[in-house]
Amino acid sequence: MKMFKRSTKISAVALMICAFMFSANSFAQKTVKIEGHDNMKFSVEKITAKPGEKITVELTTKSKLPAVAMSHNFVLLDQGVDARDFAMAGSKHKDHDYIDPAKEDEVIAHTDMASGGETVKVTFTAPKKSGDYEYICTFPGHFVSGMKGTLTVQ
Numbered sequence: 734m735k736m737f738k739r740s741t742k743i744s745a746v747a748l749m750i751c752a753f754m755f756s757a758n759s760f761a762q763k764t765v766k767i768e769g770h771d772n773m774k775f776s777v778e779k780i781t782a783k784p785g786e787k788i789t790v791e792l793t794t795k796s797k798l799p800a801v802a803m804s805h806n807f808v809l810l811d812q813g814v815d816a817r818d819f820a821m822a823g824s825k826h827k828d829h830d831y832i833d834p835a836k837e838d839e840v841i842a843h844t845d846m847a848s849g850g851e852t853v854k855v856t857f858t859a860p861k862k863s864g865d866y867e868y869i870c871t872f873p874g875h876f877v878s879g880m881k882g883t884l885t886v887q
């Protein structure tokens with residue numbers, strides 16, 4: 734009888750530990766801090782994530798230039814999207830953060846534009862399908878200057 738009581742206690746503790754680990758895991762959040770500089774490059778060009786993982790991207794623009802000359806955003810594109818076409822189409826949509834409204838379904842997640850000293854963020858769920866996903870800055874001229882990176886889901 735004594736033995737039985739003891740093992741019940743142990744399994745209750747084990748259950749609590751499991752519950753705690755499970756809840757800690759579901760609240761675990763990956764935050765990726767990226768800086769955008771005047772050289773028109775992201776300071777982080779590779780991000781990895783597990784399928785369905787929750788990620789927050791924080792983008793800070795480090796620049797002394799005015800917003801009209803130097804702003805950055807983070808735009809994660811779906812697989813198979815031509816990033817060059819996407820950036821070109823977006824350049825005509827200044828009032829829409831340089832994202833073509835007609836192409837919004839090609840975007841998995843994006844931040845607002847951040848000018849010098851500003852930080853913008855977006856939280857999203859990594860795609861379920863593993864593979865590479867391209868992210869770009871849609872400020873005119875930045876993608877062609879190499880302002881891009883890859884999110885690898887694996």
Ligand code: CU
Binds near residue numbers: 769773870
């Ligand atoms: Cu940019």
